[in-house]
Amino acid sequence: MRTTEYLAEIIKELERSAGQMSDAQAEQLADAIVRANKIFVAGAGRSGLMIRAFAMRLMHMGYATYVVGETVTPGLTQDDLLIIGSGSGETKSLASMAAKAKGIGAAVAAVTIFPESTIGGTADVVVRLPGAPKDKSDGAFGTIQPMGSLFEQTLLLFFDAVILRLMASQKIGSEAMFGQHANLE
Numbered sequence: 001m002r003t004t005e006y007l008a009e010i011i012k013e014l015e016r017s018a019g020q021m022s023d024a025q026a027e028q029l030a031d032a033i034v035r036a037n038k039i040f041v042a043g044a045g046r047s048g049l050m051i052r053a054f055a056m057r058l059m060h061m062g063y064a065t066y067v068v069g070e071t072v073t074p075g076l077t078q079d080d081l082l083i084i085g086s087g088s089g090e091t092k093s094l095a096s097m098a099a100k101a102k103g104i105g106a107a108v109a110a111v112t113i114f115p116e117s118t119i120g121g122t123a124d125v126v127v128r129l130p131g132a133p134k135d136k137s138d139g140a141f142g143t144i145q146p147m148g149s150l151f152e153q154t155l156l157l158f159f160d161a162v163i164l165r166l167m168a169s170q171k172i173g174s175e176a177m178f179g180q181h182a183n184l185e
């Protein structure tokens with residue numbers, strides 16, 4: 001296939017994925033974000049890149065948002081929310097982070113392919129997204145893409161949809177958000 005044909009196939013996969021998501025689960029995540037004092041996000045590898053993009057938009061909206069592991073990230077408290085993006089739901093560092101956050105009394109949200117995973121089972125709010133886990137992308141999960149690519153793309157688009165949902169409910173527009181954007185870049 002040509003590159004543009006692969007791209008068309010990826011877009012078809014994403015359209016199929018969109019039809020498999022739950023609005024009720026998305027609402028639970030949006031509610032948890034609005035209720036939280038501070039929001040922490042965590043993810044490994046490519047899933048981590050996608051959740052960092054989400055953190056930036058939450059910051060643009062005025063939410064106190066931190067990426068776990070950054071030098072300036074403060075401590076988590078019981079009034080806070082930890083959002084983890086993990087396709088497998090089994091990434092060890094994230095599973096232990098979720099357990100620690102629960103021990104502190106914070107709310108934990110997981111966005112994952114597998115709600116029954118270790119991280120999904122620990123979380124208070126679970127959003128299931130379609131996709132193939134990184135070690136089993138053999139066609140059985142309806143994707144031609146390698147490893148966790150479909151999940152990771154879906155994660156980015158899902159988070160952008162959550163941002164639009166929050167912008168509407170909190171009545172915050174793009175111009176106000178741009179006012180929060182980094183001016184030292």
Ligand SMILES: O=C([C@H](O)CO)[C@H](O)[C@H](O)COP(=O)(O)O
Binds near residue numbers: 045047086089152
């Ligand atoms: O980077 C990744 C890999 O490229 C899969 O496509 C994963 O996102 C990373 O290994 C984290 O895995 P999950 O926690 O299962 O998302």
